[in-house]
Amino acid sequence: MKPAPFDYHAPATLDEAVALLTRLEDEGCDMKIIAGGQSLMPMLALRVARPEALVDLRRLDTLNYIRDDAGTLAIGAMTSKQAAADSALVKRAQPLFHAAxxxxxxxxxxxxxxxxxxxxxxxxxxxxxxxxxxxDTEFEAVGPDGARTIPADEFFVTYMTTSLETTEVLTAVRFAPFAPQRRWAIQEFARRNGDLALAGVALTLNVDGGLCRDVRIAAFGVEATAVRLTAAEQLLEGQPAQAAQFEQAGKAGAAQLDDPMSCIHASSAYRRHLIGVLTTRALGEAAARTH
Ligand SMILES: Cc1cc2nc3c(=O)[nH]c(=O)nc-3n(C[C@H](O)[C@H](O)[C@H](O)COP(=O)(O)OP(=O)(O)OC[C@H]3O[C@@H](n4cnc5c(N)ncnc54)[C@H](O)[C@@H]3O)c2cc1C
Known part of the structure; x- marks a missing residue:
């Protein structure tokens, strides 16, 4: 299938892009930003999305950078994911984001x-x-009212929905320094290499005198948006960083999920099971990590 017809705009600057989005919004036009098109183009081709206008950010070279801002890793929104994967700075400064x-x-x-x-x-x-x-991630956005910074826990709202306004451009993501002693892991299950995961877990923790501290665990692929597994986090705080505790944490994380998604590839029960297994596995991987 081919996309429904749409007007196409490719502004040369960020100011132009924001002015254009604002004008289109005022005119009642249903418009969409397009960046790399890797998600939006399939949605257009399937006519799941039928915007009247596309605003292409491809000419905004000022949003293509990776830099160290006094220890904070700043990545421009138009930087390709492969550039991030190839960056020694990203790998050194934010190993979890790099692995993801x-x-x-x-x-x-x-x-x-x-x-x-x-x-x-x-x-x-x-x-x-x-x-x-x-x-510790923040998002920078620019819209008709200027720039604003959005912390990660306010950015993701629900299924494919963020707190960005339709007239706002996401300009950058910023990661606060990642302490070198902090442990991390990401584990996921996908049917084929390269597919979106059926379920996955990303986590960070400190292991201090053999005890777990400041554990942060988030699951993906299971609910409308990524979710912190607070039950598992709380259960581990101050506990020995050992297999038995990690197994208990996996069970607690899985039990905490409200109603995991179900689809032809994986039932809700299977996704819940995966989160338990992947949490336990990721904790073991992170605890065993040497620096
Ligand atoms: C076969 C396949 C496998 C994939 N596997 C994975 C996977 O394993 N993990 C994964 O995370 N993704 C996966 N994806 C999805 C893909 O990686 C990303 O969703 C995609 O790269 C999004 O970036 P984009 O630049 O292509 O955005 P686009 O497709 O251009 O846009 C996506 C959405 O973001 C909005 N948008 C884009 N940039 C901005 C901006 N700067 N400001 C405001 N809004 C903006 C658009 O309006 C649109 O709604 C896969 C895609 C395919 C086709």
């Missing part, structure tokens, strides 16, 4: 797909929202 990026799709998708596009798309099966929830 390598799990996204295939190289062709990472080449075209932008970092900002993945966060803005907010697919519940994506690794990125879960990673954002366990790292």
């Amino acid at each position: 990026t390598e799990l996204v799709g295939h190289r062709q998708i990472r080449n075209r797909g932008s970092v900002g596009g993945s966060f803005a798309h907010a697919d519940p099966a994506s690794e990125y929202p879960a990673v954002a929830l366990v790292l």
Whole structure:
């Protein structure tokens, strides 16, 4: 199937993009930003989305960068995921985000797909929202009222929905410094390499004198948006970093889920089971990590 007809705009600057989005909104036009098109184009082709206008960000070179801002890793929204995967700075400064990026799709998708596009798309099966929830992540957006910063726990609202306004452009993602002693892991289950995960878990923790501290665990692929497994986190706080505790935490995390998604590929019960297994596995992997 081919997309329904739409007007196409490719503004040259961020100011132009915001002005255009604002004008189209005022005119009652149903418009969509397009970045790498790796999610939006299939949706257009299937006519799941039928916007009247597309605003393409591809000319906004100012949103294509990876830099160290006094210890904070800043990545421009139009930076490709492959550029992030290839970046020694990203790997050193934010190893969990780097590992998650390598799990996204295939190289062709990472080449075209932008970092900002993945966060803005907010697919519940994506690794990125879960990673954002366990790292200290902020999003920068620019709209008609200027720039604003949105913390990760206010950014993801529900299924494929963020707190961005339709007239706002996500311009960057910023990760606060990741302490070198902090442990991390990401585990997911997909039917084929490169597919979106059926379920997955991203986590960070400290192991201090053999005890778990400041545990943060987020599950993806199970609910309308990535979700923190607070029951597992609380159960582990101050407990020995050992297999028996990790197994209990996996069970607590799985039990906490309200109503995991169900589809032809995986039932709700199977997804819940996966989260338990993947949580236990990821905790073991993180605890065994040497720096
Ligand atoms: C075969 C296949 C496998 C995939 N596997 C994975 C996977 O394993 N994990 C994963 O996370 N993803 C996966 N994806 C999805 C893909 O990686 C991302 O969703 C995609 O790259 C999004 O980035 P994009 O630049 O292509 O965004 P687009 O498709 O252009 O846009 C996606 C959405 O974000 C909005 N948007 C984009 N940029 C901005 C911005 N700067 N400001 C405001 N809104 C914006 C658009 O309006 C649109 O609603 C897969 C895709 C395919 C086709």
